Structures are given as structure tokens and as C-alpha cells.
Amino acid sequence: MASRAGKIGAITAACGVGLLIIGSLGFLLPHANLVSLTPADFFALRFTVLQAALSAAVSCLLAIPLARALFAARFWGRAALVRLISAPFILPSLAAVMGLLAVFGRGGVLNDALVAVGAPQISIFGLGGVVLAHVFLNLPLATRILLLGWADIPTERFRLAQSLSFGRWAMFMHLEWPVLRALLPSAFAVIFLVCLTSFSVALILGGGPRATTIELGIYQSLRFEFDLSRAANLALMQTALCLIATFVMAAVWQPSGFGTGLDRKVLLRGDWSDGVIIALATLFFALPLAAIAARGMAGLMDLPNGFWMAAGRSIFIAVTSAFLAVWAALMLAMARSRGAGIWADFAAMLPLGTSSLALGVGAFLALRPVMPPQNAALILAVFFNAAMALPFVYRLLLPTCREIQSSYARLMASLGMSGWAVLRVVFLPRLAPILGFSMGLSAAMAMGDFGVIALLGAADQPTLPILAARLMSAYQMQAAASVTLWLILLAFALFWLFDHLGGRDAGA
Amino acid sequence: MKTILLAAGGAFLATIAAAETPVLNVLTYDSFTTEWGPGPAIEAGFEATCACDVQFQTAGDGAALLARLQLEGAATTADVVVGLDTNLADAARQTGLFAPGASTETTLPVAFSDANFVPFDWGWFAFVYDKKQLSNPPKSLTELADSEIKIIIQDPRSSTPGLGLVLWVKAAYADGAAALWEKLADNIVTVTPGWSEAYGLFLEGQADMVLSYTTSPAYHLIAENDDSKAAAPFEEGHFMQIELAGRLVGSDQPALADQFLTYLLGDAAQTALITTNWMYPARTPAAGLPKGFETLITPTKSLTIPADQVEATRQAAVDEWQAALAK
Structure with missing residues (x-):
């Protein structure tokens, strides 16, 4: 059924990911020796899974009312707000930590308010702080995933429900729950996996060694102890968790089974509670963002040497890796929706289960005999960032690809459409908003990535995140905050541009 | 586009020029080479005396430097490593990559001697x-x-x-x-x-x-x-943290590398280090410490x-x- 060209595309994408990840991790795996895992490693494993599961669960639960409210409410500036609340997802993690501390930390807005009313102050550090930060970073993604799902419910279904005088609960059970059931496993798994490899956020907000994650262990064993065996064990643990999560997600997934409509706009009547939910969410997202902006504002025009070259490098990496990620994800998602096996899921999710530090070290070793690794830093950064964005884009595209396939398969077959026609006439127009959002998301994520360039030691080729880190290590905290703010503004501009080019208004 | 071509052309010419002068590869930590770090002043100062080209390779910090050397092993192209410290010295020594170092006069507050490394600040x-x-x-x-x-x-x-x-x-x-x-x-x-x-x-x-x-x-x-x-x-x-530098045994520019280490402990480099690394100099320069350190x-x-x-x-x-x- 699937066309040959489509199959080749998907297999190429899968092989590309496999080569990049396995080629890089390959050097570590021979050192693995699972017998040598210590109690501390299992302690780290437990904390890693616990915080990731909690973060994913809370993000998904909060995303349900928020996505519904955003879908139902109609107000001026709604499209802009939907884009703005996506911003936390693309923040560099240290900037997010600083922003959250300005609100929830010592001397922050919240504690000042508590003091003012005579209540005891709270400390953000601990498991709660880790989950708070991960929810702040990932709730936007979960919300957008669900929002796209709501937009896929055919208008005709809402009309039918209205003419049958469905109440809010009946509407939820019959129309929205099937969508959630199809999308939540996806959203949960992606957020679970992204939190699994968290390092800085977990350590800083976790408040110390109680909050040790597997990624910290990998960092420690590669950087301080040069214990390749331990690094390999921990990297394998991460990959195993990723495969398990991907498998479970595929097992619990059910199609929403709505069939198709005429691709018309939906009208869902909202009420006052939507306004309250949107206002609270906006406050939660906007306060830390405002704090980050305030910190960076002072030196915004006082740019350090090499700023524009660094910005140019970051934008180049962002845009090229985004194209690559979206192409690979589209090939894999179309193939999966048209009958390919779970291998497509594994290929797309594999990068999330891989430590970027382990990958960087692997790439370094692989390149070493061929060329000075720093000469390949820019190109490698493009491929690694594309790989890191792939799982998100894949998860965003897959549900809609499946809906399209289940709705149009018979029509496409009876018309005998070629692979190219299927892509151009059936898939691309319906995927356009998601493709735009995915491009924007991938580009913005790559902008903030510290990643592989730092590991390859290309001293004369810093990107913006590296420039910011160097400023910090030279006491230039103000300049670092300003460069970070520029980074966020540029990333958000890219995100907005692509999301806008995707057409329709955001997510509805 | 034109500027890209010009830049590429410039880089090409620079490569040709560099081929004629010996290159000294200095592996150091990231913040050393930034405009706020000691790197630029030391590079310019040494190049003025050595008729050579100093090129920096970087890793995140002292520990990352060591990890990188352990990864590269004997294949490393670095001639000199600047930025290990006393806590990493023994592990670095065990790689067998470092050449014996000359003992140097320092103004450290403790007695210091090491078979492979010289201190440059602390x-x-x-x-x-x-x-x-x-x-x-x-x-x-x-x-x-x-x-x-x-x-x-x-x-x-x-x-x-x-x-x-x-x-x-x-x-x-x-x-x-x-x-x-x-x-x-x-x-x-x-x-x-x-x-x-x-x-x-x-x-x-x-x-x-x-x-x-x-x-x-x-x-x-x-x-x-x-x-x-x-x-x-x-x-x-x-x-105390004492930061160390050493020459690699596999360096193809051993004389130049030793010359660089001598320069690193000279007045000019030591003065630059104080207000860029914000550490004490391993050998207090003739002019003493800057005002404010008292x-x-x-x-x-x-x-x-x-x-x-x-x-x-x-x-x-x-x-x-x-x-x-x-x-």
C-alpha cells in the first residue's frame, strides 16, 4: 500500500538516526558491565524515573483544562497568546531556573507576598521544585499537542452533539475523551523522556545529591572518573527506559475513531471558567519570563565581541537542523501511519533516550582518526540537533497522520494515488499547521542547545549558549543574562515565523 | 555572499601563512580563551617573541581537559596543556602523556614541586x-x-x-x-x-x-x-587550588612548548592572569599585586x-x- 518512495524515505531517516546514535554510542557499549552497578546507581535510577513520571503526569493533567479552555475561548489576541505560552518550552534550562527562582525562590515574588500576609516562606528546592520547573518547561508542549488534537475533531461531530443537547460532561466523554486517549500517551511519553535526561534543572532545583539523575552519573563518570564502564552502564539504562516507554506508549494507544469531516472550523462554546484557567496559566508562564527579560534588559545593547558571529552560527544550526528533523519525522510518521511496524517508533524516539554527553564523546572518538573533531563541530551540531528534535516532531505529526490515513485510505486507494500525490494533496495540506509548529519548535530548541559544539572544543566557533556560559564563568553575569535574552528573543522569532507560516491560526 | 567568499579567501590565505610559521597548540579550559580571560593577552605577547602561531583548543574546565586527554591519548595534537590543578595532577600524570618539567621558583605560600607540571596561578x-x-x-x-x-x-x-x-x-x-x-x-x-x-x-x-x-x-x-x-x-x-601547566611528551614543538611555559611564568603573563583569572600569580610580578588585592x-x-x-x-x-x- 505505502509507496516505494515513501518507504525509502522512512528507511533512510531511520538508518540516519540509527547511524548517528549507535555510531556514537558504539564506542561506549563494549565497556558495559551491568554487574558493576552500585546501590547509588539504582538510587539515581529511582529518582530519575520518579521525577520524570511526576513531571509528565502533572504536565499532562494540567494541559487538559488549559488546552480545552484555549480551544473554546474566543478573544482578541488568542493566537498570539497560544504562541506566547509555548515560549517556556524553548528556554535554555539555566535561564528557566533563574526565572523560576525570581518568582518562587528566596526574595521572589511569591515569598514576598507570603511575608506580606504573615505566612511562612516556602523553599522551592527539592522534588517539588524539580517537578515545578519541568512542568513550567513542558506544559506548553503538552498543551499544544492536545490543542492540535481538539482541532482535529470534525466540526460535524460538535454540531451533532449540540443538536442532541449534550451537556458539558457528555460532550467531554463522547468527543474529547477519545481525542485525549489517542494523544495523552504520546504527550506523556515525550515529556517523561525529556525529563529523564534532565541534568542541570534536576540538580540545581533538587537541592543536592538526593536529586541525582542518571545523566549526572554519566557526566561524572565521563568527566571526573573516566570510568567508561560506568558511563556505558548508565547510558544503557537510559536507552532501555526509552525503549520501554516507547513500547508501553504504542501498546496503550487507541485511535480516536472519529472519521473525517469537511475540514471546517469548529465552534465550541466556552464559559467563564475558561477565562480563569487561561489567566492563571498566563500568570504562571509570564512571571518567570518577565523576570528573565528584566535580568537581561540592562545590557541588551551592550553586546560582547563575537556576538553576531555566534548568533549567525546558532541560527544556521537552528534552521538547517529543523528542516532535517521535520523531513525525517514526516517520513517516519507517514510510514508508521500507513502500516510500518513499531521500528519507526523506536527510530524516532531513540534520540530522547540518549545522553547528549555520551553522544558527544562518542562522536569525538569516531571522528578523531579522520579529522580534527572541532572542524566538524558545526555540521555535527546540525545532525545532533535534528536528532534531538525528531522525537517531538514525530509525536506531533503521528496522530494527525493516523487520522488522515484512517479517513482517506480507501479514497486514496480507489483513486490509485501515487506516493507523491498522497504527500502533496492529502497529507501536506492537513499537516501544514503542525509542520509549521514543528519547524518552529525544532529551530527554537536547537538555538538553545549547549550540546555538541562545547564537547568538541571548537574554541573559535561559539554559539550563543556557549557564549553565555563563557561570560558567566568570567564573572560577567549581566552580559550573560543579556546574551541569553537575545538568544531567547531570536529563538522565539524563529518559532513565531515558522508557526505563522504553517497557516491557520495556531492550533485551531 | 561576497563577505562569505572574502572570509573564506582570507581563511585560506591565513592557512598558507600559518603553514610557514610553526604552530603551538595550547589545550586549555574554555574561559581562558575568552576576551575576559588571559588567553588573548598571552597569545599576543608570546607570538610577539616566538615567531610562531599560538592556537587554542578548549574543553569546559580543568576536569574536562583531563577527560579529553584521556580520550585522545597519544593521538592528541596539543603541545601544552594549561589549566589542570593539583587535584587532577596525579591522574594526569598516570596517562603518561606528560613530559618531565623543569623545577621553577614560585611565590606560592606552600612548598611546591612536581615532576611534570609547573604552577601558573593559585x-x-x-x-x-x-x-x-x-x-x-x-x-x-x-x-x-x-x-x-x-x-x-x-x-x-x-x-x-x-x-x-x-x-x-x-x-x-x-x-x-x-x-x-x-x-x-x-x-x-x-x-x-x-x-x-x-x-x-x-x-x-x-x-x-x-x-x-x-x-x-x-x-x-x-x-x-x-x-x-x-x-x-x-x-x-x-x-588551596593550584593551577598547573605541562608539556606533552608527544609534542612536535618541544622547544617552543618549553619557551611558552617560561613565558607563562614571566612578568607579562603573570600580570595578565591576576585580573583575568582573578587568582594569585604563581610568581608575583615585579610591580606587585594590583591595588585592591591588599x-x-x-x-x-x-x-x-x-x-x-x-x-x-x-x-x-x-x-x-x-x-x-x-x-
Whole structure:
């Protein structure tokens, strides 16, 4: 059924990911020796899974009312707000930590308010702080995933429900729950996996060694102890968790089974509670963002040497890796929706289960005999960032690809459409908003990535995140905050541009 | 497009020019080579005397430098490594990659000799605070542990200052180290992966004190004209970090590499290091220390752990730290 060209595309994408990840991790795996895992490693494993599961669960639960409210409410500036609340997802993690501390930390807005009313102050550090930060970073993604799902419910279904005088609960059970059931496993798994490899956020907000994650262990064993065996064990643990999560997600997934409509706009009547939910969410997202902006504002025009070259490098990496990620994800998602096996899921999710530090070290070793690794830093950064964005884009595209396939398969077959026609006439127009959002998301994520360039030691080729880190290590905290703010503004501009080019208004 | 071509052409010509002059590859940590670091001044100064081209290769920090050398092994193209420290020296030596070094005169407050490395700057670890916020700083580690003062430290598993503190406590308290960590646990707001996150959080007001160096207040005083920061002198003494440089045995420019190490300990480079790395010079330049350094505290007792005992001490000390803080 699937066309040959489509199959080749998907297999190429899968092989590309496999080569990049396995080629890089390959050097570590021979050192693995699972017998040598210590109690501390299992302690780290437990904390890693616990915080990731909690973060994913809370993000998904909060995303349900928020996505519904955003879908139902109609107000001026709604499209802009939907884009703005996506911003936390693309923040560099240290900037997010600083922003959250300005609100929830010592001397922050919240504690000042508590003091003012005579209540005891709270400390953000601990498991709660880790989950708070991960929810702040990932709730936007979960919300957008669900929002796209709501937009896929055919208008005709809402009309039918209205003419049958469905109440809010009946509407939820019959129309929205099937969508959630199809999308939540996806959203949960992606957020679970992204939190699994968290390092800085977990350590800083976790408040110390109680909050040790597997990624910290990998960092420690590669950087301080040069214990390749331990690094390999921990990297394998991460990959195993990723495969398990991907498998479970595929097992619990059910199609929403709505069939198709005429691709018309939906009208869902909202009420006052939507306004309250949107206002609270906006406050939660906007306060830390405002704090980050305030910190960076002072030196915004006082740019350090090499700023524009660094910005140019970051934008180049962002845009090229985004194209690559979206192409690979589209090939894999179309193939999966048209009958390919779970291998497509594994290929797309594999990068999330891989430590970027382990990958960087692997790439370094692989390149070493061929060329000075720093000469390949820019190109490698493009491929690694594309790989890191792939799982998100894949998860965003897959549900809609499946809906399209289940709705149009018979029509496409009876018309005998070629692979190219299927892509151009059936898939691309319906995927356009998601493709735009995915491009924007991938580009913005790559902008903030510290990643592989730092590991390859290309001293004369810093990107913006590296420039910011160097400023910090030279006491230039103000300049670092300003460069970070520029980074966020540029990333958000890219995100907005692509999301806008995707057409329709955001997510509805 | 035109500028890209021009730049490419320029880079090509530069490559040709460079082929005629010998290249000295210096492997160092990231912040060394930035415009605020000592790299640019040292590069320009040395190139003016050596008829060579200095090229920097970088890794994140001292520990990352060592990890990179361990990865590269004998295939490394570096001629000189600048930025290891005494806590990493023995592990670095065991790679067998370093050539024997010449002994040098230094002005360090402790006797120092190493078969492979020369020191280029050094500092004492200390807890830094804001005088306007904290009027009565603790006078010892014990007093700090008994107080309600909130501190931020770095993780010894990922940062050199973090490891420095763990060795500090071990050097000062030996078998009593675990007990001290248990008392310190409730003072620690959080633990960061590296120095810059911790210092940034401290400047944002998230804690009363931060683990840094006795020289940190000099940065604020000299570069920012801000005299509000100070380091607290502790009765137990202060642990030292001595930063080291060494020549690689596989270098194809051994003479040039030795010449660079000599330059690194000369007046010009030592002067540049003081106000870029914000550390004490290994050999005080003729002009002395810059104005402002006289305001810094001078610990009466310098603590160290001999290089050949660090490896054995480190693992046990970090485990002790982890056990006490994970409770």
C-alpha cells in the first residue's frame, strides 16, 4: 500500500538516526558491565524515573483544562497568546531556573507576598521544585499537542452533539475523551523522556545529591572518573527506559475513531471558567519570563565581541537542523501511519533516550582518526540537533497522520494515488499547521542547545549558549543574562515565523 | 555572499601563512580563551617573541581537559596543556602523556614541586558573602555548620571547586568530615553543577554565602568598583587550588612548548592572569599585586592534600559527602 518512495524515505531517516546514535554510542557499549552497578546507581535510577513520571503526569493533567479552555475561548489576541505560552518550552534550562527562582525562590515574588500576609516562606528546592520547573518547561508542549488534537475533531461531530443537547460532561466523554486517549500517551511519553535526561534543572532545583539523575552519573563518570564502564552502564539504562516507554506508549494507544469531516472550523462554546484557567496559566508562564527579560534588559545593547558571529552560527544550526528533523519525522510518521511496524517508533524516539554527553564523546572518538573533531563541530551540531528534535516532531505529526490515513485510505486507494500525490494533496495540506509548529519548535530548541559544539572544543566557533556560559564563568553575569535574552528573543522569532507560516491560526 | 567568499579567501590565505610559521597548540579550559580571560593577552605577547602561531583548543574546565586527554591519548595534537590543578595532577600524570618539567621558583605560600607540571596561578577556596546582608559571618566551618546561614556549593562530582570543598573538609577534619557534612546539610540551599551557576544564584540573592575564592571580592572591587563582597576567613585554614601547566611528551614543538611555559611564568603573563583569572600569580610580578588585592583576607593556614594521595582520598570523601547530604 505505502509507496516505494515513501518507504525509502522512512528507511533512510531511520538508518540516519540509527547511524548517528549507535555510531556514537558504539564506542561506549563494549565497556558495559551491568554487574558493576552500585546501590547509588539504582538510587539515581529511582529518582530519575520518579521525577520524570511526576513531571509528565502533572504536565499532562494540567494541559487538559488549559488546552480545552484555549480551544473554546474566543478573544482578541488568542493566537498570539497560544504562541506566547509555548515560549517556556524553548528556554535554555539555566535561564528557566533563574526565572523560576525570581518568582518562587528566596526574595521572589511569591515569598514576598507570603511575608506580606504573615505566612511562612516556602523553599522551592527539592522534588517539588524539580517537578515545578519541568512542568513550567513542558506544559506548553503538552498543551499544544492536545490543542492540535481538539482541532482535529470534525466540526460535524460538535454540531451533532449540540443538536442532541449534550451537556458539558457528555460532550467531554463522547468527543474529547477519545481525542485525549489517542494523544495523552504520546504527550506523556515525550515529556517523561525529556525529563529523564534532565541534568542541570534536576540538580540545581533538587537541592543536592538526593536529586541525582542518571545523566549526572554519566557526566561524572565521563568527566571526573573516566570510568567508561560506568558511563556505558548508565547510558544503557537510559536507552532501555526509552525503549520501554516507547513500547508501553504504542501498546496503550487507541485511535480516536472519529472519521473525517469537511475540514471546517469548529465552534465550541466556552464559559467563564475558561477565562480563569487561561489567566492563571498566563500568570504562571509570564512571571518567570518577565523576570528573565528584566535580568537581561540592562545590557541588551551592550553586546560582547563575537556576538553576531555566534548568533549567525546558532541560527544556521537552528534552521538547517529543523528542516532535517521535520523531513525525517514526516517520513517516519507517514510510514508508521500507513502500516510500518513499531521500528519507526523506536527510530524516532531513540534520540530522547540518549545522553547528549555520551553522544558527544562518542562522536569525538569516531571522528578523531579522520579529522580534527572541532572542524566538524558545526555540521555535527546540525545532525545532533535534528536528532534531538525528531522525537517531538514525530509525536506531533503521528496522530494527525493516523487520522488522515484512517479517513482517506480507501479514497486514496480507489483513486490509485501515487506516493507523491498522497504527500502533496492529502497529507501536506492537513499537516501544514503542525509542520509549521514543528519547524518552529525544532529551530527554537536547537538555538538553545549547549550540546555538541562545547564537547568538541571548537574554541573559535561559539554559539550563543556557549557564549553565555563563557561570560558567566568570567564573572560577567549581566552580559550573560543579556546574551541569553537575545538568544531567547531570536529563538522565539524563529518559532513565531515558522508557526505563522504553517497557516491557520495556531492550533485551531 | 561576497563577505562569505572574502572570509573564506582570507581563511585560506591565513592557512598558507600559518603553514610557514610553526604552530603551538595550547589545550586549555574554555574561559581562558575568552576576551575576559588571559588567553588573548598571552597569545599576543608570546607570538610577539616566538615567531610562531599560538592556537587554542578548549574543553569546559580543568576536569574536562583531563577527560579529553584521556580520550585522545597519544593521538592528541596539543603541545601544552594549561589549566589542570593539583587535584587532577596525579591522574594526569598516570596517562603518561606528560613530559618531565623543569623545577621553577614560585611565590606560592606552600612548598611546591612536581615532576611534570609547573604552577601558573593559585587561589584559596573561601565562602564569599555580601557585607551589607551578612554582618556577622561565621569564623570557621564548624560555626557555619552550627549557624542558620544559607550557602550554595558546587557538586564535587562535576566541578573542581565542589571537589575542592570536599577535600577541604577532609583535610581539616579527617575522620570527623562526615559528622561535619551532616551538620552542614541544613545550611546548603542547593548544589550546582559548576561554579558559575552557584555564583550567579548567590548574586541573585538565593543564599547568604557561596563557595568561591578569597580573590572573588577583588573582581567586584576592581572591575565593578563594588566593595560589598568579602570572603570569610576560617580558623581551620583554607584549602588551596593550584593551577598547573605541562608539556606533552608527544609534542612536535618541544622547544617552543618549553619557551611558552617560561613565558607563562614571566612578568607579562603573570600580570595578565591576576585580573583575568582573578587568582594569585604563581610568581608575583615585579610591580606587585594590583591595588585592591591588599583588601583581601590572607588565611593563616593553607591546607593541601599531596598529589599522590588525592585519588585515594577523593572517592571516599565524595561518598561521605553524598551519604551525609542524601539523608
